[in-house]
Amino acid sequence: MSKALALVVVLFFVLFCGKCYGELRVGFYKGKCGVTNVEGVVQNVVETWHFEKKEKDIAAALLRMQFHDCFVKGCDASILLDGLTSEKEATPNKSVRGYKLIDAIKEALEAECQGLVSCADIISMATRDAVFLAGGKWYDVETGRRDGNVSLASNVNLPAATISVSDSIKLFASKNLTQYDMVYLLGGHTVGIARCSLFKDRIYNFNKTGGPDPSMSPWLLAELKDKCPRISLIFDNTYPLDVKTPSLVDNSYFQEIKKGNGVLQIDQQIALDELTKNIVDDIVNDPDFYTKFGEAMVKLGRVDVLIDGQGEVRKSCRDVNKKPFIFGGLN
Ligand code: HEM
Structure with a gap:
């Protein structure tokens, strides 16, 4: 290759691929659906569900769903596949919510x-x-992922609430996420709830x-004793992970854990x-927490993605396009 040609190639990538990561890129669907703005369709459905309160705390439901999807075989929507032994049947995923919202978005996009x-x-x-609607800052998401076609409960090895900080750092590092990313991402606990049995x-x-x-x-001890009785045979009550503003994406979770008000270990x-x-101390005083949280979410979204010709684009998020002929079920 001549020097001039090499320079043109380099310039091309610098100019047009500034926001690329592998094959993921911001605006992957731009111009691919006629005049329809794909991201706008998604946003409309999320807004409708949020304002009509069709599902409680959508941001909490989806943040956890994205984490649980990306940490098991990568961000390939394997968590969405139905099946007797699929990922969603694994114990840590039993309380994941938001599947119907994803169905509604998929239906709107397929139309x-x-x-x-x-x-x-x-x-x-x-x-x-959903993060934006809950008070977070808008961040550009990269797109271009493809869907996986394997989903096994036995692949689900998500961290327990009792994981040590050093083991958690190792786990995140295995997904190319730093300890900074880990702490920011745990800021996802700024919304949502946890069941008493998980911290009793x-x-x-x-x-x-x-x-x-x-x-x-x-204060927290008295609160939790009240809401989570030592013996409760029928109900597993819940308590907010961010004790101050449980429905808002903000940095009060970090302020509260500094005061001894962290609900999970x-x-x-x-x-x-x-x-x-x-890192926690820095975040408490960082007015730019919102930008960095978004950046960490983008990094989470890059974990072990399927791109290009890998995987498929499912017709239904709950099912693979072609079922292999296996007796006893697919997944
Ligand atoms: C070491 C890492 C993590 C551990 C051990 C952990 C653990 C947990 C546990 C035990 C619950 C309560 C589940 C239940 O009651 O059934 C929970 C809830 C939640 N987690 Fe995490 N988590 C981690 C990281 C993350 C990350 C990275 C995010 C998102 C970026 C996230 C978002 C959430 C949300 C939003 C909820 C509330 C869900 C709801 O209200 O339905 N978590 N987490």
């Missing part, structure tokens, strides 16, 4: 442009829209001591552990 928009991209676009040990029998976790503030620990406490 405009059949077979164009992947379910994996729908998750990341819809999550961004912290109230009544922390590390088998017969007493509470000493890092918990007296990992939430409290990132504010105390030497490996992450400085």
